[in-house]
Structures are given as C-alpha cells and as structure tokens.
Amino acid sequence: MIRLDQLTKVYGHGANAVTVLDKLDFAVDSGEIFAVVGPSGAGKSTLAQCINLLERPTSGSVVVNGEDLSSLPEKRLREARRRIGTVFQSASLFSRRTAAGNIAMPLEYLGVEPREIKARVGELLERVGLAHRANHYPFQLSGGQRQRVGIARALALRPSVLLSDEATSGLDPDTTRSVVSLLRELRDDLDLAVVFITHEMDTVLQVADSVARLEHGRIIESGRVVDLLTDHDSALGRALQPHLTPAVPEEGARLWEVTYDSHDVPHDWLQRISQELGEPASLLAATIQTINGVGTGRATVGLRSGSPALVQDAFARLGLRAEPGTLAGTGGHDTVRNDTAREDAPAPLEHAQ
Amino acid sequence: MNLPLATAVIVPRAGDTALADLPGLLVPAYGETLTMVGIVMAIVVLAGTPLGVALHNMAPGGLFENRAVYAVLSWVVNIGRSLPFLILMAAIVPFTRFVTGTNIGIPAAVVPMSLAGIPFFARLVENCLRDVPRTVTQAARASGASPLQIIRTAQLGEAVPAIIGGLTINTIAMIEYSAIAGTIGAGGIGYVAVTYGYQRFDQTVMLATIVILILTVALVQLLGDRLVRFTTPALRLHR
Numbered sequence: 001m002i003r004l005d006q007l008t009k010v011y012g013h014g015a016n017a018v019t020v021l022d023k024l025d026f027a028v029d030s031g032e033i034f035a036v037v038g039p040s041g042a043g044k045s046t047l048a049q050c051i052n053l054l055e056r057p058t059s060g061s062v063v064v065n066g067e068d069l070s071s072l073p074e075k076r077l078r079e080a081r082r083r084i085g086t087v088f089q090s091a092s093l094f095s096r097r098t099a100a101g102n103i104a105m106p107l108e109y110l111g112v113e114p115r116e117i118k119a120r121v122g123e124l125l126e127r128v129g130l131a132h133r134a135n136h137y138p139f140q141l142s143g144g145q146r147q148r149v150g151i152a153r154a155l156a157l158r159p160s161v162l163l164s165d166e167a168t169s170g171l172d173p174d175t176t177r178s179v180v181s182l183l184r185e186l187r188d189d190l191d192l193a194v195v196f197i198t199h200e201m202d203t204v205l206q207v208a209d210s211v212a213r214l215e216h217g218r219i220i221e222s223g224r225v226v227d228l229l230t231d232h233d234s235a236l237g238r239a240l241q242p243h244l245t246p247a248v249p250e251e252g253a254r255l256w257e258v259t260y261d262s263h264d265v266p267h268d269w270l271q272r273i274s275q276e277l278g279e280p281a282s283l284l285a286a287t288i289q290t291i292n293g294v295g296t297g298r299a300t301v302g303l304r305s306g307s308p309a310l311v312q313d314a315f316a317r318l319g320l321r322a323e324p325g326t327l328a329g330t331g332g333h334d335t336v337r338n339d340t341a342r343e344d345a346p347a348p349l350e351h352a353q
Numbered sequence: 354m355n356l357p358l359a360t361a362v363i364v365p366r367a368g369d370t371a372l373a374d375l376p377g378l379l380v381p382a383y384g385e386t387l388t389m390v391g392i393v394m395a396i397v398v399l400a401g402t403p404l405g406v407a408l409h410n411m412a413p414g415g416l417f418e419n420r421a422v423y424a425v426l427s428w429v430v431n432i433g434r435s436l437p438f439l440i441l442m443a444a445i446v447p448f449t450r451f452v453t454g455t456n457i458g459i460p461a462a463v464v465p466m467s468l469a470g471i472p473f474f475a476r477l478v479e480n481c482l483r484d485v486p487r488t489v490t491q492a493a494r495a496s497g498a499s500p501l502q503i504i505r506t507a508q509l510g511e512a513v514p515a516i517i518g519g520l521t522i523n524t525i526a527m528i529e530y531s532a533i534a535g536t537i538g539a540g541g542i543g544y545v546a547v548t549y550g551y552q553r554f555d556q557t558v559m560l561a562t563i564v565i566l567i568l569t570v571a572l573v574q575l576l577g578d579r580l581v582r583f584t585t586p587a588l589r590l591h592r
Contacts, residue, residue, distance in 0.1 A: 106496035
C-alpha cells in the first residue's frame with residue numbers, strides 16, 4: 001500500500017514561494033485503484049513526481065508498505081523508485097528500442113542477467129497481450145499497444161505500487177477502455193495499489209474504486225466512487241456523472257431530480273413510484289449504471305401531482321432521493337471538462353473554470 | 354559544348370600542371386587532408402560529446418543542474434565558437450607551438466581545428482539532447498536508472514541519429530577548416546589549392562581541388578544521411 005502524509009511541495013523561496021501541493025493526505029490499499037482528478041494547474045503532475053520520487057517533497061512523506069521513502073538519501077532513493085512502477089503518457093517509450101527492449105530497460109538498469117531479462121520480458125509481454133509484437137518498434141505500435149508496453153515496463157521490477165500519470169490521456173475511448181480493463185485486471189492479479197492520475201472524468205468511472213479531487217494543490221473532496229455517486233451533496237459525484245439535458249415535460253408536470261442514495265434500489269423503481277403515487281411518472285433523462293457492482297444513477301422525472309412531501313417520501317421508501325429540479329439538466333461535468341480525443345489528436349486540454 | 358560552368362570561369366592555360374602530373378600532386382595531399390580531418394574528428398567527438406552532455410545536464414532542468422557552472426561552460430564554448438577560424442588559428446600560435454613544438458604542418462593544424470571543432474560539436478550535442486522528450490528521461494529515472502545510465506540510454510541513446518546528423522555537419526566544417534589550415538603549411542588539398550591554384554594561377558590544379566572537395570563533401574553527407582537512416586527505426590523500416 002502507499003500512503004501520503006501531509007505531503008507538501010513548495011517551489012521557490014521567500015516571497016516567490018509557490019505552494020503547489022498543500023498537506024496532501026491519502027492512502028491507497030493493495031488491490032485498490034485510487035484516482036486523482038483535477039483541472040490543469042491543480043498540481044497533478046507535481047503530485048505524480050512526488051509519488052514516484054522524481055521530486056522530493058518539501059515536507060511530509062510518501063510511505064510505501066510502511067517505509068518512508070521520500071526522506072531517503074539520493075542513492076537509496078533510486079532503489080526505492082523501483083518499488084513504484086510508473087506508466088507515463090504515451091511519449092515515454094524509447095523510440096530506438098523494440099517493445100521487448102523497452103520493457104527490459106528497468107531490468108538492465110538493475111543489472112539483471114540477460115537470460116533472466118529475456119524470460120521476464122517474455123512473461124510481461126504475454127501478460128499485457130503483446131507477445132506477437134515483441135520486436136516491433138514504438139512507431140509500429142498503436143497508441144493502446146504503446147501504453148501496454150509502458151505498463152509492462154512499469155511492472156518489470158514487480159512493484160507493489162503502480163502510478164499511472166495521465167496514461168490514458170489522448171487515447172480514443174475504445175483504447176482507453178482496453179487499457180483501463182488491463183489495469184483493473186493487473187490490480188486484481190498482482191494485488192497492486194494503483195494511483196491513477198487523470199483529468200478525464202469518464203475514465204475515473206471506468207477505473208477507480210476511490211477518487212480524490214485536487215484543486216489548487218489541495219484535495220477538496222474524496223471518497224469511494226460509489227458513495228460519491230449516490231451522495232446528493234457531492235460536487236465530485238455530480239461532476240462524475242455525464243451531463244444530460246432532460247426532455248421537456250408535459251404541461252403542468254413538475255420536475256424532480258432523482259438520485260440513487262442507497263445500494264439496494266429496486267430496478268423497477270419507476271413503475272413502483274407510478275403505482276404508489278397513482279399516476280404515470282415520465283422519465284425525462286437518466287443515467288443508470290453499475291459502478292463496482294453497485295447500481296448508481298441519476299434521473300429527471302416528471303410528475304403532475306402530489307405534494308412535494310408526499311413525492312419525496314415515496315422516493316425515499318425506495319432508497320431514492322428526490323428534489324425539485326429545473327430544465328437546466330442533471331449532473332454534468334460542470335467544473336471539470338470531460339473530453340476524449342482521437343488518438344491522433346493532441347491530448348485534450350484541461351479546463352479550469 | 355556542354356561543359357560544366359566552372360570551365361567557363363577557370364580556363365587551363367599553358368604552364369599549368371599537366372593532367373598526368375595531377376595524381377602525383379593531389380593523392381598525397383588528399384591523404385593529408387583525410388589524416389588531418391580524421392584526427393581532428395576523433396578528438397572532437399571524444400571531447401565534444403562529454404562537453405555537450407555536461408552543457409545539457411548543467412543547464413536548468415538537467416540532471417546536475419548548476420547555473421553557475423553552466424554559465425561558465427557556456428561562455429567558454431561561445432568564445433570558441435565566435436572567432437573566425439583564420440583568426441583563431443593565428444591567435445593561438447603560441448599555444449599550438451607549446452603543445453606540438455611546431456607551428457607548421459599537420460600537428461600544428463590539428464590544434465586550432467580541434468579547438469574550433471570541440472565547442473561546435475558540444476553545442477550540436479547539447480541541441481540534440483534537448484530534443485529528446487522529457488518523458489523518456491523521466492521514464493528512465495523512474496525505472497531506477499543511475500545518472501550515467503540515464504545519459505547513456507535515454508539521452509545519448511535516443512539522440513544517436515540527431516548526433517550523427519551533427520557529426521556530418523561538423524565533419525564538413527572541418528574539411529573546410531583543413532583548407533584554411535593549408536595556408537599555414539598544414540599540407541592537404543587546401544594547401545595545394547592555395548599554393549598552386551591561387552598563388553601560381555594554376556587553373557588545372559584549382560579546378561581539380563574544387564572537384565575533389567565537392568565530391569568529398571557530397572560523399573560525407575551521403576554517408577551521414579545513410580547512417581541517420583540506419584539508426585532511426587522509423588526511417589530504416591519504412592518502405
């Protein structure tokens with residue numbers, strides 16, 4: 001597992017000092033994927049560099065399996081880095097080395113026997129499904145395949161912590177999905193603690209067990225993805241939901257914003273509400289999905305009658321929470337832009353709003 | 354007649370070296386040029402590469418960031434680069450004599466040529482290393498590489514084609530310098546061109562040296578381009 005204790009990074013001195021990371025605290029257990037999201041300038045890249053020990057924190061510590069790594073002297077720091085595998089954005093492969101050659105790098109740095117390297121590299125290529133691409137150069141691989149090579153390279157030294165630094169940024173949605181499912185598979189098989197840094201909200205939903213929102217160097221909200229999605233008051237939970245524009249309700253109907261607020265909402269809640277209130281409920285917008293095995297959702301429902309208290313009660317009995325809504329829409333990435341770009345397009349820009 | 358343009362300007366005259374005598378004059382001179390350039394380039398690569406690596410890594414963002422040392426190093430390199438070669442050669446005659454014990458011939462030419470070539474190459478190497486994506490160096494560091502391993506694999510390893518390109522440019526510049534060095538009696542094609550072609554108005558020799566120099570530069574460029582192709586997977590494997 002990896003734990004951050006009051007991690008602080010300050011650049012510059014005196015009057016010019018800029019606090020990029022401000023007393024960050026979080027812990028990621030083995031077998032857990034923890035996402036950190038935030039707009040550009042929030043401190044995500046600095047956080048990544050502190051976690052994989054490329055930068056030394058100004059104060060606070062990075063603790064891996066109980067050992068404080070960030071205060072080690074330089075030479076031991078280099079050894080400590082081997083305990084944390086890092087997957088970078090796709091431009092991090094050695095262009096003059098084949099897929100196998102790239103994966104072998106960490107082993108070569110360590111001075112592992114060539115025969116052993118060959119065996120381990122073969123194993124890793126197999127693991128990420130690229131055994132048939134061993135002798136291809138990065139320019140001959142697709143974006144997704146390049147990221148698989150990056151993942152295999154990060155795993156070469158059997159780290160217990162995997163850091164993904166914008167590893168899916170700039171990949172197309174399908175490729176992102178396949179990279180993400182590989183990460184989840186590896187997390188389960190190797191019992192990795194994964195820190196997944198990204199600005200893409202969509203990807204967080206696909207990959208993460210927990211998520212933290214970083215803004216101006218502080219974690220302003222964090223929690224399990226499922227909890228955030230079912231929490232009405234969570235801005236992060238709202239930001240994780242896709243933005244929906246509801247259909248126009250019938251004349252005289254009142255809009256209700258409905259959120260799953262419980263893990264055991266019946267699938268047929270809409271019918272049950274209709275029965276209970278004695279009128280057809282019209283569904284105007286909805287997203288319902290399973291996140292980590294728990295059904296979560298958000299919907300806009302149009303109801304003609306019923307006193308507000310009665311309606312809210314009826315929903316509450318089914319484990320849903322309802323609040324008077326507006327036509328402005330539900331959820332939505334109101335603060336973090338949710339963009340996916342084609343593979344050949346430049347990486348999506350992050351928006352701070 | 355369909356003659357090259359050069360013959361319109363340079364017309365062989367009576368009293369010029371006979372064609373049959375040209376090889377006897379030019380072959381040894383060419384050998385001297387190759388020797389001179391060869392020795393100089395060996396020195397330039399051996400000294401210029403570490404200097405370029407040092408420049409790159411002392412600069413802000415480098416592995417051993419040190420602004421003060423970088424400023425000094427950069428200043429020294431700039432001095433080496435700012436003097437016209439003819440002036441540099443004349444200015445360091447005492448130093449050349451101190452190092453080689455003479456101020457004529459090939460040894461005397463190697464010293465100023467190296468002094469001009471090393472900073473030139475160092476800057477080229479620095480530029481090549483700067484073009485290596487930062488994430489590649491980061492990936493090496495994150496993989497537990499030592500500074501030397503980072504320099505060898507991530508920096509120099511990735512920049513090999515670019516450095517070969519720089520080497521080509523540098524070699525051609527040194528061929529040019531060797532001709533200038535000819536004026537201090539260093540021998541070589543340049544010396545022949547100056548003494549026969551320029552001072553004695555021997556147009557045949559002049560023309561012959563020009564052709565030889567053009568062909569040599571073209572060959573070096575061709576070789577350099579081939580090597581760049583060979584060391585860049587994307588160029589080598591693309592059909």
